[in-house]
Amino acid sequence: MAGIYIHIPFCKQACYYCNFHFSTNISGMGDMADAICREAIERKNYLQESIETIYFGGGTPSLIGTDAIQKILETLYVCFTVSPSAEITLEANPDDITAESLAHWKRLGINRLSIGIQSFSEKHLQWMNRSHSACQAENCIHLALEAGFKNFSIDLIYGVPGLSKTEWSENMDKVIALGIPHVSCYALTVEPKTALQKMIVQHKKEAIDPSLQSIHFKMLIRKMKAAGYLQYEISNFAKPGFESRHNSSYWKGKKYLGLGPSAHSYNGEQAMEYFK
Numbered sequence: 001m002a003g004i005y006i007h008i009p010f011c012k013q014a015c016y017y018c019n020f021h022f023s024t025n026i027s028g029m030g031d032m033a034d035a036i037c038r039e040a041i042e043r044k045n046y047l048q049e050s051i052e053t054i055y056f057g058g059g060t061p062s063l064i065g066t067d068a069i070q071k072i073l074e075t076l077y078v079c080f081t082v083s084p085s086a087e088i089t090l091e092a093n094p095d096d097i098t099a100e101s102l103a104h105w106k107r108l109g110i111n112r113l114s115i116g117i118q119s120f121s122e123k124h125l126q127w128m129n130r131s132h133s134a135c136q137a138e139n140c141i142h143l144a145l146e147a148g149f150k151n152f153s154i155d156l157i158y159g160v161p162g163l164s165k166t167e168w169s170e171n172m173d174k175v176i177a178l179g180i181p182h183v184s185c186y187a188l189t190v191e192p193k194t195a196l197q198k199m200i201v202q203h204k205k206e207a208i209d210p211s212l213q214s215i216h217f218k219m220l221i222r223k224m225k226a227a228g229y230l231q232y233e234i235s236n237f238a239k240p241g242f243e244s245r246h247n248s249s250y251w252k253g254k255k256y257l258g259l260g261p262s263a264h265s266y267n268g269e270q271a272m273e274y275f276k
Contacts, residue, residue: 003053003249004080006036006072007260008061012093012131016199017157019191021262022059033068036259037075044079046257046267051082053246055089060116062092066104073108087112087151087245095132097140102147112244113144113152114184120174121167124160127205129195141178151242153182158220159213160188161206168216169223176227181242184235185220187213 010029011022054076056069069090076082089112090105097115105113119125122134144152154175158168175183190197190208199205221231229237233251236244249256258265265271 001052001083001249002047002049002254003055003246003256004047004051004076005055005057005246005256005258005263006061007258007263008032008056008058008064009261010058010063011060012063012095013129014195016127016129016196016205017188017191017194019194020059026063029064029068032260033064033071036072039259040072040075040079043257043259043265046265047080047255049081049255051076051080051086053087053089053249054082055091055246057091057114059091060093060096061090062096062101066101066108069105069110070108089114089244089246091116092140093132094136094140097136097143099143099147102143102149106147106149111149111151113149114244115140115144115152115154117154118157119160119163120171121163124163124167127160127162128157138174138178141180145179151181153184153238153242153244154180156183156185157188158185158216159208159210161208163212163216165215165219168219172220172223176223182236182238182244183224183229185237186235187217 007021009022009032010026011024012026014022014024054073061069073088088110090110091114093116117137118128118130120134120137125132125134125137141154156171156175188208190200196205200207224231224237229239230243231237232243233247236247238244253268255268256266
């Protein structure tokens, strides 16, 4: 069994901390979808195994529209043997999630969402320069549940300057109260050449406090365990049966094909990055 990762390199705006490959110029989204389809066709012999996971990452895959997602999925089904029970994940931002978009994604076969919430606090979302509001962060969870998405994950960031222990605890309480089955929690990292690094150097933003991050992480482990979540990776916590099959396959050394700019592949012997 194997997996496919698709990198969609577009975002509405740049989060201060992000160093992933992306562009806020979204005019080329259609061309990018076509290029990913051509790449899939050219590399259809890279994997001979049945595909058990497909993951749309980014960037912000929820930006590209259902026609592009459909085109990519149809190409994958033609080029590869996709398991009927495949886990198909779409990364989405709260401000892209509507009842209509959820219905379209479900119709296309998307059966798992990874939602980039990062925080349920308005002030911390603004500190990170996120494109959504605290209201949208919570509302999108209700919309996903109403649309029938039982398998989904959210991202949260801890160790943000100014994020108190009480506020971090409130974020986790929200996860538990909403019944979110999977959460990925990451310590804020100051990556080279990011806007955040520049602002810290210029004393426009407070530097990261590693001791506070350690406190937040220990709180996270205790609270998630008490609520019945399994910590199956360093940053990932899931209710039993809701572990990410795609992410877990990396740790298990399974083969995977990466499509799109900056995506890596692994054929069981060596990893590679494909340039065309």
